[in-house]
Amino acid sequence: MKIAFVVFEDLTALDFIGVYDAVTRLKTMNFIPELDWEICSFTERVVDGTGLIFTPTKVNEPLDTYDLVIVPGGFGTRKLVDDHAFIEWLGTSKPCKLKASVCTGSLLLGSAGFLQGKSATTHPRAFNNLKKYCTVVDDRIVDEGDVITAKGVSSSIDLGLYLCEKLAGFDAKEKIRIQMDYQTN
């Protein structure tokens, strides 16, 4: 089981880290000991909207070898949806069984053609932008089987726990949720 956490210039850090915290606990808390992941970027430089630097572990390498690809959002997505080189790179994840996004990360999945004929969600301020790619649903998590999208920024944690349950079951998810001290509504 191998996960690609996609990062890019001007991402929202919490979009990335919320789901990252939950999902990586599948390994650190020993539910899926063989779980592996990489921080995948198209460019060497990855700085969030506030100047915080992230360090990718893979740069401009194809994404087709991962089981799960997770894409955060952020203001950077506004430009990247029209960046052919970036979208072509993201498109290399086409064979991956599962893609997931947080916030405006779904715009990138849409631009890469992964939302065609599907329903998806995004940050409420980006519902209009998402409409050109798919049917927009105002839910916290939208699961279309091979593509799962989450709503705004903090829904990253909800996506993380949702994926934990999907990959390792309800009990594992609950133990991770409690360890994260997260209260669901």
Add this chain to the structure above:
Amino acid sequence: MKIAFVVFEDLTALDFIGVYDAVTRLKTMNFIPELDWEICSFTERVVDGTGLIFTPTKVNEPLDTYDLVIVPGGFGTRKLVDDHAFIEWLGTSKPCKLKASVCTGSLLLGSAGFLQGKSATTHPRAFNNLKKYCTVVDDRIVDEGDVITAKGVSSSIDLGLYLCEKLAGFDAKEKIRIQMDYQTN
């Protein structure tokens, strides 16, 4: 208004990023345009418990010039509470008007002597460790005026929003909460 986000080896990334996301929006959403911050570490190397690298903007520089110092938790705190050089460095934040912590970050505040005679909270699994420094309270946020402590990992977002309200008022906090798409219980 100047904030030090403290980072260290083997921190929990979400402890840091939850409060970071909320508080930095005070500037990016223009509520406190003159807000400034640094990512402060005692050591050059800052890697979280899963291998994720963070890049500090200030290394081993005194913390006494900041208005607010925010300390995350993580397994690294278990060693750092007894690391005299680290605690001495953290102790340079003594003159700062406000200190805050997430999760086991409160153990570091305790070891630095900042919790004497006060109440504080931490991750539920670390309640016993915190007892040697102060009165332990099982609340999401414990505000002692000059020291504010938050409970486990995901309470980082709650601390962030709490600080937003304290620094910029209820309306600013609400706008930030909505932009973060965060639902409070």
